[in-house]
């Protein structure tokens with residue numbers, strides 16, 4: 442009996458390894474395929490704004506230790522900002538902060554903070570004030586997500602995403618907003634949401650609900666807090682390959698090709714492209730942009746939305762035949 446249990450456990454582990462091996466390989470280099478026409482849309486990953494655009498500025502980026510947050514921190518730091526990155530895992534934050542500081546020559550500070558906890562945010566802001574003063578740029582980027590049929594979702598599964606994404610963004614924004622108002626200091630707030638904040642999406646229902654809430658929060662505050670010198674903007678990215686996102690949204694790698702097929706520009710976005718847009722929206726060059734929602738998705742959203750867009754698959758011969766049929770129709 443015991444031997445049978447051990448054998449079945451060993452088999453289970455073996456099967457798991459076999460299943461997971463391609464996963465580890467895929468995320469080791471975060472490579473992705475692309476369609477031939479993506480050659481027309483080659484990414485420009487160099488820094489777009491003039492050097493020194495963020496000199497004497499302080500930028501606070503939640504989730505700045507990994508993925509897109511790390512890319513945005515790198516660009517802002519390269520452009521002269523003193524950056525403060527915050528999230529739960531201090532070791533990862535510190536490593537990222539050291540690497541970026543070394544690369545750019547500008548100090549990046551790491552502060553541990555769980556954005557679900559308003560007291561932790563207040564303590565984090567105290568630490569930031571002591572290190573750098575209040576920020577000029579705030580990027581609410583921290584998030585949590587996983588694909589899950591809604592009927593399998595527990596109350597705590599729902600709550601964990603709402604707490605990170607919607608409450609985390611609200612607590613961070615309110616804490617910093619109030620302190621900035623008290624100090625009569627203007628600032629640029631940017632939220633990273635997603636294209637399905639607009640449409641909703643099955644299988645990521647907590648994330649869709651929370652991100653839609655963040656969009657509403659930022660549009661509302663753009664209207665209310667302009668009088669205090671605050672701008673609020675939103676970037677809604679489409680798929681950009683990061684370990685954090687793809688390990689939770691496409692764990693087997695099965696859907697990546699289908700995703701690329703429906704993106705008119707034939708490829709995924711690049712972290713550096715998003716970082717350039719975020720830097721622009723957070724800069725003085727964008728001082729008249731507030732309340733804007735920028736979709737950044739290579740055309741994926743409209744491609745999925747249009748009733749007739751699947752006709753892209755129709756060949757020239759099939760078009761000839763269909764045109765003949767349509768033209769030959771008489772009456773209604």
Ligand SMILES: CCCCC/C=C\C/C=C\C/C=C\C=C\C(=O)SCCNC(=O)CCNC(=O)[C@H](O)C(C)(C)COP(=O)(O)OP(=O)(O)OC[C@H]1O[C@@H](n2cnc3c(N)ncnc32)[C@H](O)[C@@H]1OP(=O)(O)O
Nearest residue numbers: 584585586587589595597598601635680685686690691696
């Ligand atoms: C057609 C397919 C398309 C494929 C798409 C591919 C690519 C992407 C394209 C577009 C992307 C668009 C938007 C992306 C949005 C993003 O936000 S991506 C960023 C994702 N990054 C992260 O999630 C990083 C942080 N995440 C985490 O730390 C964890 O994943 C988590 C969010 C779960 C929070 O961790 P923690 O606080 O430790 O929570 P717990 O582990 O305790 O879990 C809390 C409850 O949630 C339940 N749960 C966890 N995982 C799952 C799951 N996979 N399925 C169901 N339920 C889950 C867990 O059981 C706990 O509930 P209970 O206490 O058990 O009831």
Ligand SMILES: NC(=O)C1=CN([C@@H]2O[C@H](COP(=O)(O)OP(=O)(O)OC[C@H]3O[C@@H](n4cnc5c(N)ncnc54)[C@H](OP(=O)(O)O)[C@@H]3O)[C@@H](O)[C@H]2O)C=CC1
Nearest residue numbers: 504507508509528529530555556583584680681683685686
């Ligand atoms: N990559 C993509 O395709 C897309 C991403 N997005 C959005 O872009 C942003 C970045 O995602 P991406 O870089 O891909 O994924 P990551 O998983 O790399 O980034 C999420 C970050 O959030 C931090 N975080 C999670 N929970 C908390 C918490 N409770 N408190 C503080 N920080 C937390 C994580 O750090 P830690 O674990 O240390 O706490 C991590 O650094 C997210 O807002 C995501 O929704 C939107 C559309 C597409």
